[in-house]
Amino acid sequence: xxxxxxxxxxxxxxxxxxxxxxxxxxxxxxxxxxxxxxxxxxxxxxxxxxxxxxxxxxxxxxxxxxxxxxxxxxxxxxxxxxxxxxxxxxxxxxxxxxxxxxxxxxxxxxxxxxxxxxxxxxxxxxxxxxxxxxxxxxxxxxxxxxxxxxxxxxxxxxxxxxxxxxxxxxxxxxxxxxxxxxxxxxxxxxxxxxxxxxxxxxxxxxxxxxxxxxxxxxxxxxxxxxxxxxxxxxxxxxxxxxxxxxxxxxxxxxxxxxxxxxxxxxxxxxxxxxxxxxxxxxxxxxxxxxxxxxxxxxxxxxxxxxxxxxxxxxxxxxxxxxxxxxxxxxxxxxxxxxxxxxxxxxxxxxxxxxxxxxxxxxxxxxxxxxxxxxxxxxxxxxx
Ligand SMILES: *Cc1c(COP(=O)(O)O)cnc(C)c1O
Numbered sequence: 001x002x003x004x005x006x007x008x009x010x011x012x013x014x015x016x017x018x019x020x021x022x023x024x025x026x027x028x029x030x031x032x033x034x035x036x037x038x039x040x041x042x043x044x045x046x047x048x049x050x051x052x053x054x055x056x057x058x059x060x061x062x063x064x065x066x067x068x069x070x071x072x073x074x075x076x077x078x079x080x081x082x083x084x085x086x087x088x089x090x091x092x093x094x095x096x097x098x099x100x101x102x103x104x105x106x107x108x109x110x111x112x113x114x115x116x117x118x119x120x121x122x123x124x125x126x127x128x129x130x131x132x133x134x135x136x137x138x139x140x141x142x143x144x145x146x147x148x149x150x151x152x153x154x155x156x157x158x159x160x161x162x163x164x165x166x167x168x169x170x171x172x173x174x175x176x177x178x179x180x181x182x183x184x185x186x187x188x189x190x191x192x193x194x195x196x197x198x199x200x201x202x203x204x205x206x207x208x209x210x211x212x213x214x215x216x217x218x219x220x221x222x223x224x225x226x227x228x229x230x231x232x233x234x235x236x237x238x239x240x241x242x243x244x245x246x247x248x249x250x251x252x253x254x255x256x257x258x259x260x261x262x263x264x265x266x267x268x269x270x271x272x273x274x275x276x277x278x279x280x281x282x283x284x285x286x287x288x289x290x291x292x293x294x295x296x297x298x299x300x301x302x303x304x305x306x307x308x309x310x311x312x313x314x315x316x317x318x319x320x321x322x323x324x325x326x327x328x329x330x331x332x333x334x335x336x337x338x339x340x341x342x343x344x345x346x347x348x349x350x351x352x353x354x355x356x357x358x359x360x361x362x363x364x365x366x367x368x369x370x371x372x373x374x375x376x377x378x379x380x381x382x383x
Contacts, residue, residue: 027375050068056270066234101186123166139156156184164189164312165193191215206235208226279377286312290317
């Protein structure tokens with residue numbers, strides 16, 4: 001089974017060797033910039049590439065500020081703190097995500113509240129959120145949204161742009177505004193993805209990116225916080241040990257974090273960002289070829305939502321059911337073509353099984369059916 005698919009993928013990558021899900025490509029100035037940091041000795045917490053990476057990312061995304069961090073999880077942790085999340089509070093998120101989204105909530109001693117996703121975006125459903133809040137929550141005279149049953153504050157909402165496909169941002173912005181909930185976007189997978197012409201991660205009060213080795217561009221490990229001027233300044237302070245500027249004295253005015261991105265990693269990031277648009281053009285061409293391959297088959301290739309430009313970070317197909325999903329995973333992996341099922345739902349992990357949740361039928365439906373296929377930038381393809 002799936003012989004034609006395996007052959008199709010091997011043709012795209014012109015390879016008889018193992019084909020990974022997503023491998024980085026270093027085809028630009030990576031070596032030059034990294035060598036620069038070594039020759040200058042500025043490999044660590046101070047250096048020109050960090051400033052440049054932040055400026056370039058702010059310009060690319062259209063965010064007033066972009067603050068580099070050591071990874072995407074750290075970016076989320078600080079963003080939730082800046083959103084005002086306190087111990088014991090609830091933070092809305094989707095069960096269909098990578099565990100880092102929930103872990104960042106747990107680092108704040110808060111709890112995830114799982115709301116269903118939409119099938120056409122794979123992201124948090126504003127309709128499901130509004131329905132849950134209408135049944136279970138109210139906004140008090142103090143402007144805070146609380147559960148009616150036990151008065152828990154629902155402080156923030158963290159949608160995730162799954163595989164680079166933007167969630168329904170108009171809907172989420174309006175539901176969060178109506179219920180006085182702070183919107184924080186986990187845009188770890190969606191660098192280069194735009195919703196109605198605006199970059200994902202710039203719709204909420206804060207947004208976060210990741211540059212882990214498997215993401216669309218990589219710094220080895222790294223992340224970024226997107227925010228306005230005031231929150232961006234505070235984010236920079238908190239992620240760099242909260243030290244007050246002074247020529248030589250050590251004065252720290254808050255419990256800060258050592259979440260800064262080393263200059264060595266930022267150098268790699270600057271070179272990668274220069275190639276981002278070329279990577280996206282290449283990946284969109286690959287996605288178009290997948291779409292054509294699956295045309296008329298019983299597997300449905302997932303395509304970008306309306307009014308969006310997705311980065312197509314990870315290509316995904318929706319199988320007819322669990323058995324076909326397992327057969328596809330086995331057929332490809334057995335033949336050295338890597339594929340992976342979508343994550344197990346967060347509410348199925350023992351660590352988050354006790355958390356509150358709404359009705360999750362779309363997430364469960366997708367959990368049983370979605371498979372990711374090889375998605376690295378194609379070799380030698382100039383689009
Ligand atoms: C990659 C990723 C993160 C952050 O991961 P780091 O490895 O910490 O950079 C967060 N959320 C999602 C959905 C991700 O895919």
